[in-house]
Amino acid sequence: MEPWNEIARKTLKEGDGSQKIQRRQTLGGGVVRGGIVQRCPHQRPARPSLAALGQNALPQHHTRPGTGRVMTPRPSMCHTSSLQTPSDKAQALQISGSDLLSLARSLLQAWVDPLVVLSDSAYTLPHPAHNSISNKIQELQEHSKILGDGLDVLSSKMGPEAQTLSLLPYTGNDIGQDRISKLINFHFLMSCFRRDSHKIDSFLKVLRCRAAKMQPEMC
Amino acid sequence: MTVCARMRRDLGLALLLLLSAAVESDGMSPPGKPVFLGCRSPEKETFTCWWEPGSGGGLPTTHRLYYEREKLEGTHECPDYHSAGKNSCFFDKDHTSIWVDYYLTVVASNALGNATSGHFKMDVMEIVKPNAPENVTLQVMKREDNPYLHVRWEHPHNTDTKSGWVTIKYELRVKHRNNNEWKEYTSGTQTQFNLYNINPGEMYVVQVRCRLDHGSWSEWSNSTSVKTFNYPQNDKPFWILVSALSTVPFLTAMCILVIKRKYVKKVLLPPVPGPKIRGIDVQLLKRGRSEDVSNALIINQGFPSVPAWKDEIEDYLIVSDDVLLPDPHRKKKSLTVAAGFHLNLEIQCKESLGQRDWEKAEERKNGIDTFPPQLPTQKQLCPNVTFVHAEATDQRWPIHDAAAESTVQLLAPTGYVDIQRHKSMQEEADGNEMDYTRVNDGNILILQKDKFPGCMDVQRQEENIPEDYSRVKEVDGDNKVLLQRQSFSADSSCGEKGTPYTDCTNKKPINPHVPGPSKVELIGSGYVDTIY
Numbered sequence: 180m181e182p183w184n185e186i187a188r189k190t191l192k193e194g195d196g197s198q199k200i201q202r203r204q205t206l207g208g209g210v211v212r213g214g215i216v217q218r219c220p221h222q223r224p225a226r227p228s229l230a231a232l233g234q235n236a237l238p239q240h241h242t243r244p245g246t247g248r249v250m251t252p253r254p255s256m257c258h259t260s261s262l263q264t265p266s267d268k269a270q271a272l273q274i275s276g277s278d279l280l281s282l283a284r285s286l287l288q289a290w291v292d293p294l295v296v297l298s299d300s301a302y303t304l305p306h307p308a309h310n311s312i313s314n315k316i317q318e319l320q321e322h323s324k325i326l327g328d329g330l331d332v333l334s335s336k337m338g339p340e341a342q343t344l345s346l347l348p349y350t351g352n353d354i355g356q357d358r359i360s361k362l363i364n365f366h367f368l369m370s371c372f373r374r375d376s377h378k379i380d381s382f383l384k385v386l387r388c389r390a391a392k393m394q395p396e397m398c
Numbered sequence: 399m400t401v402c403a404r405m406r407r408d409l410g411l412a413l414l415l416l417l418s419a420a421v422e423s424d425g426m427s428p429p430g431k432p433v434f435l436g437c438r439s440p441e442k443e444t445f446t447c448w449w450e451p452g453s454g455g456g457l458p459t460t461h462r463l464y465y466e467r468e469k470l471e472g473t474h475e476c477p478d479y480h481s482a483g484k485n486s487c488f489f490d491k492d493h494t495s496i497w498v499d500y501y502l503t504v505v506a507s508n509a510l511g512n513a514t515s516g517h518f519k520m521d522v523m524e525i526v527k528p529n530a531p532e533n534v535t536l537q538v539m540k541r542e543d544n545p546y547l548h549v550r551w552e553h554p555h556n557t558d559t560k561s562g563w564v565t566i567k568y569e570l571r572v573k574h575r576n577n578n579e580w581k582e583y584t585s586g587t588q589t590q591f592n593l594y595n596i597n598p599g600e601m602y603v604v605q606v607r608c609r610l611d612h613g614s615w616s617e618w619s620n621s622t623s624v625k626t627f628n629y630p631q632n633d634k635p636f637w638i639l640v641s642a643l644s645t646v647p648f649l650t651a652m653c654i655l656v657i658k659r660k661y662v663k664k665v666l667l668p669p670v671p672g673p674k675i676r677g678i679d680v681q682l683l684k685r686g687r688s689e690d691v692s693n694a695l696i697i698n699q700g701f702p703s704v705p706a707w708k709d710e711i712e713d714y715l716i717v718s719d720d721v722l723l724p725d726p727h728r729k730k731k732s733l734t735v736a737a738g739f740h741l742n743l744e745i746q747c748k749e750s751l752g753q754r755d756w757e758k759a760e761e762r763k764n765g766i767d768t769f770p771p772q773l774p775t776q777k778q779l780c781p782n783v784t785f786v787h788a789e790a791t792d793q794r795w796p797i798h799d800a801a802a803e804s805t806v807q808l809l810a811p812t813g814y815v816d817i818q819r820h821k822s823m824q825e826e827a828d829g830n831e832m833d834y835t836r837v838n839d840g841n842i843l844i845l846q847k848d849k850f851p852g853c854m855d856v857q858r859q860e861e862n863i864p865e866d867y868s869r870v871k872e873v874d875g876d877n878k879v880l881l882q883r884q885s886f887s888a889d890s891s892c893g894e895k896g897t898p899y900t901d902c903t904n905k906k907p908i909n910p911h912v913p914g915p916s917k918v919e920l921i922g923s924g925y926v927d928t929i930y
Binding site for chain 2: 255264266267268269271272374377378380381384385386387388389395396397398
């Protein structure tokens with residue numbers, strides 16, 4: 180993990196800005212509602228802002244011009260990268276509704292365990308804002324649970340194809356021992372989570388627009 | 399090393415330094431390091447990246463962008479350097495993938511060397527920022543006392559709002575023209591908005607922006623402004639117009655009323671006829687000459703002494719319910735009257751009358767057989783009609799034809815029934831005199847035309863004959879005949895014939911010219927009062 184140490188030193192040198200987890204409280208436009216299960220099955224649950232939560236928890240990558248190569252663990256090493264997902268609009272619109280739902284559910288399911296790990300390690304995170312980070316992680320867990328339950332109900336109504344789940348196990352049980360690796364690993368996990376929540380958000384929105392053909396305001 | 403060698407080396411170095419200095423002072427150098435400015439995707443389908451070149455180096459420099467991508471092998475060059483302007487790279491749909499990391503570098507090179515910018519890592523999902531909303535329109539909507547501003551706009555033309563790939567949300571802000579404080583409102587996904595808390599006479603400025611999903615907000619649209627109305631001033635000319643238009647008909651109406659005030663007065667306050675007393679000349683009274691007044695008040699034309707009347711036998715006027723319809727062909731002289739109360743009047747036309755008159759009476763009578771259920775209309779009465787006093791119901795009148803039946807039943811003791819002077823009869827009875835006669839046995843009072851100079855004249859002048867009559871309304875009890883109330887003509891001044899008061903009629907028989915021994919006897923008090 181030598182390159183990791185190199186990276187850690189470099190990132191630390193750049194200042195705290197890149198390591199700080201921004202704690203904007205905005206949850207974006209969508210809020211997970213507790214009453215998902217009671218909704219009409221044709222209505223998609225309101226999008227949680229998991230993506231927003233994740234995004235706000237992480238700094239922007241592209242705000243550091245001229246700082247040299249920043250070698251963070253590549254996102255291809257996310258534990259969910261093995262799942263085949265569309266990579267542009269054309270591909271996404273070709274996928275059937277059942278498959279979209281299945282992908283969303285698989286991704287959501289894949290993050291249950293990692294979120295527990297994150298939640299546990301947030302308390303001891305060597306960061307000045309570790310308390311609010313911990314709160315945010317707990318929010319993420321709750322919203323994920325609610326959304327997951329709602330999607331389970333939806334999938335049961337959509338047929339057997341929507342019920343297929345891809346298992347994406349998370350094997351890491353520790354985010355590191357020393358301070359630097361803890362921070363880096365935490366950061367990496369959060370960026371993976373942000374991407375996956377953005378995917379879930381997009382898939383479900385496409386699904387919702389398709390389901391509400393007569394209501395353009397749903398798109 | 400010898401001193402010479404060292405000196406030669408030092409000299410070489412110095413020369414090299416000088417040379418390099420000289421070269422630099424001419425501005426020739428390898429290019430400076432370019433710097434990434436940023437990337438942006440306006441619709442989550444394409445994106446563009448911009449960089450800033452470093453110091454020029456004095457030589458023509460080319461910049462190249464290279465990128466690597468997750469899940470894509472190798473290093474690739476920018477597909478489009480021109481679409482987005484200078485120092486930019488545009489990635490179209492085929493080259494854009496989302497949820498994958500791009501690693502970008504820009505290399506500036508000139509004759510003297512290269513310069514490479516640092517790696518720039520980005521994911522398309524992070525750089526989404528749409529264009530500003532388009533066609534922002536602002537309208538003041540008038541809604542009586544509550545005007546409001548209606549704002550409308552369109553989504554940026556390059557975003558896809560139909561597939562759900564992006565979800566647009568809008569935000570707008572408003573301020574007064576002179577103010578600097580903006581008030582922000584969220585519009586959600588609607589492309590219109592109503593602002594209700596506006597003041598009249600103000601200039602409002604509105605701007606709108608949008609964002610896709612959880613991306614960055616766009617820039618604010620261009621300012622659109624509108625001015626609201628000044629409502630109080632607007633109302634004024636309207637009200638002036640209304641009041642001007644309404645005064646014209648009002649004035650016209652008033653003028654008409656004033657001009658026609660007499661008519662209006664007549665309509666609103668119909669003239670009530672004053673009491674008329676026959677024989678009283680109002681003008682005479684007004685003039686106030688005592689002689690004339692007393693003359694007017696006392697009707698002394700042929701007024702017999704009362705006691706003389708009382709000596710007479712009382713006669714009865716019997717009224718029966720039987721209606722005997724006169725036979726028009728049989729010269730019937732009886733006239734039937736009214737349901738409930740039929741007063742059969744027998745026309746007595748004395749033979750003493752001229753045949754002409756009788757015939758006239760007949761004609762008139764024949765034309766009318768029955769009365770409507772009312773009191774006897776006057777015109778049906780022959781001017782010769784009198785009260786018929788008869789004691790017996792079946793008594794035949796000696797003066798009548800055999801066919802004629804006496805249908806008159808007289809009730810005991812009653813007064814007189816008014817005699818109506820027929821108008822036409824009157825006209826031809828010019829000069830004739832009406833007279834009362836009395837038949838002995840039957841107590842028939844026959845009215846003949848006689849001369850009542852004053853009265854006749856007056857009556858001839860009378861236009862409204864019917865007004866002189868009281869109709870018998872009902873016979874009440876022994877001594878009363880109820881007369882129908884009538885409207886009295888103001889012009890009637892005759893106190894003798896056809897007066898509204900039956901007391902006048904009572905005086906008719908009191909005619910000094912009446913031949914015959916009998917006179918009409920007054921009943922009881924002397925006359926029948928019209929009961930009001």
